[in-house]
């Protein structure tokens with residue numbers, strides 16, 4: 001039975017008190033709630049070969065402790081499922097922010113190892129999944145939910161998942177930006193239907209319009225950062241603080257090499273990461 005703040009990261013909500021908790025190297029304060037309010041269990045997990053972050057979220061105050069994983073990686077599925085089990089959670093969704101080019105998603109493997117879990121991706125991604133989401137959709141896990149925001153530009157089907165608005169939802173809000181917005185950077189826009197113009201508009205209209213204290217969690221980090229905020233990126237993002245024309249010019253002149261795994265990862269990720277697994281579309 002897990003019931004101690006020293007064992008898991010909880011985020012609670014109510015304007016009355018404030019507690020602090022450690023998130024990797026970051027100390028963040030959140031309001032606390034009465035015992036009946038939803039309680040978010042949150043873990044940021046890392047896959048070192050592709051520098052990918054996977055996020056585990058659960059409603060820990062719900063009797064079933066329903067949980068979801070955002071952007072799981074095939075190589076760390078066993079670690080993630082072990083953690084889910086150790087924490088006594090019921091995994092219900094394995095979600096992707098987009099079709100990744102640098103690693104194979106863990107959603108297909110998870111479906112095989114944890115029957116009943118549904119894969120989730122945007123309808124615009126053109127990939128297979130059990131649940132297709134569109135802008136404005138809400139994904140409930142217990143009494144908590146994520147909103148879907150379309151943030152194309154890195155790929156055509158990129159979405160950002162944002163924790164709900166309201167006093168019974170995490171304060172401050174949290175946004176899982178995939179590769180649309182990275183800490184002091186952004187995803188490349190030169191393949192998979194990418195568009196620098198679209199990415200600029202996505203970030204400015206869908207992410208920078210969130211409350212300034214919204215915590216931003218990207219799909220990757222290559223410099224050791226774990227989290228940022230809307231206010232921080234609006235001030236210090238070296239690309240997205242520029243005007244649109246300058247941004248487009250920066251993105252068009254990155255001259256990045258093709259991702260090593262793109263030829264394997266993209267076809268696999270279009271079918272939940274396993275080309276031989278039937279990923280039934282609902």
Ligand SMILES: [Fe+2]
Pocket residue numbers: 098099100101102154179187
């Ligand atoms: Fe990506």
